[in-house]
Amino acid sequence: MAFNLKGRHLLTLADYTPREIEYLIDSAIDLKNLKRAGVFPKNLVNKNIALIFEKPSTRTRCAFVVACNDEGAFPEYLGKNDIQIGKKESIADTAAVLGRMFDGIQFRGFKHESVEGLAKHAGVPVWNGLTDKYHPTQILADFMTVKENFGRIKGIKFAYVGDGRNNMANSLLIGAAKMGMDFRIVAPADLFPEQAIQELAATFAAESGAVLTYTDQVGDGVAGCDVLYTDVWASMGEEDQIPDRIAKLKPFQVNQAMVDATQNEEVIFLHCLPAFHNDETELSRQFPDICEVTDEVFSGKRSRVFDQAENRMHTIKAVMVATLA
Known part of the structure; x- marks a missing residue:
């Protein structure tokens, strides 16, 4: 139509x-x-x-x-x-x-x-x-990639892991609530989306049937998910916070153990890019622990990041x- x-x-x-x-x-x-x-x-x-x-x-x-x-x-x-x-x-x-x-x-x-x-x-x-x-145009590309892989958007189990209060987390939360997804923010509790955005998403979820979860427990958050998604730990303009973010978010790095914890052989990995996943950038050489995703996952068979781009x-x-x- x-x-x-x-x-x-x-x-x-x-x-x-x-x-x-x-x-x-x-x-x-x-x-x-x-x-x-x-x-x-x-x-x-x-x-x-x-x-x-x-x-x-x-x-x-x-x-x-x-x-x-x-x-x-x-x-x-x-x-x-x-x-x-x-x-x-x-x-x-x-x-x-x-x-x-x-x-x-x-x-x-x-x-x-x-x-x-x-x-x-x-x-x-x-x-x-x-x-x-x-960042709404990014979310459209993300959901397009989801639909290409699974044939649907509604009901997809989607885990966003890492910094849960940035523009990507906000946008994915709103989009997932609109589209009736089972959406999880997996992040430290003090990095959950602001309350006003959670409340707005809840109103959309009530209409669409979406399930929205906020948790700092990685295993529970990613269990059974179809999509694992992350973003850089310090957004543009937050470079001075990189050491603190590494210390806080290292347990939320997307790695093969997290992929295995989904217990879903069809799970896909998405990232809005640019991503830190190896030592081939100036910042990743300066901060060796900055990688929010391992290269094994980023370059692996479940990754769809370049389709998404x-x-x-x-x-x-x-x-x-x-x-x-």
Whole structure:
């Protein structure tokens, strides 16, 4: 069933119904199949897309650029040194100007209030490419990968392990509650999501039948799960906290013992990337215990991290087509 999402923003999945989320994921799967068949519908010809990046990016930037090019749109990258948003020009004024020139705006930055301000004043669809609070385009790619592997999203047993109060944990919690999953946050108790987000997720779970669990007991949290998911232990801008996070989160490292503890031979491993899983980065050489996942798991047969990374592009394309075309 098609949905009319034209003109809609994507700031958080809390604003979308389960059927709308499923529609975006199914559209992404269709667009992925078309691309692999060499078919490009060019749904966005003559559309111009502003890409605002306060934070650097690999997957989000590349996904938006390739998606734009595939569909016939023109992407304009605006880095932190290219635009004066919130510094010399207010967010409202910036939004009003960009909305007169562009058909859609992507924002990747720090404060969630910034992307909300853009959406309020731009007059065109605004998409959240990441804020400190939410990362909805990533969750669409995650759930697309889940559906490709299991044929469904509802009822999937999904364990997120590690830092349970970052933007990935928040976003997965909201998305899982919307989609009726058996979702577990497995983290130290002082790193559970903030109470307001737990309460919001609980309202969605009451409607969808989702089961939401918060536990600091790794064995109980991962038992029987279909998906193991983790993220870096210190988010961008938190590098000064790395030693403390290592000490606190080392017991929550995703390793082969944790995979075995799921007692599910079909379990898959997901990660939003970038990941610390070996000694081939500057930080992992400086902090040898920083790896939130072992290379054995990250590079192993249950890992789907690069399928998941590719799916960022297909789901972002689906969002742009649905809200613009």
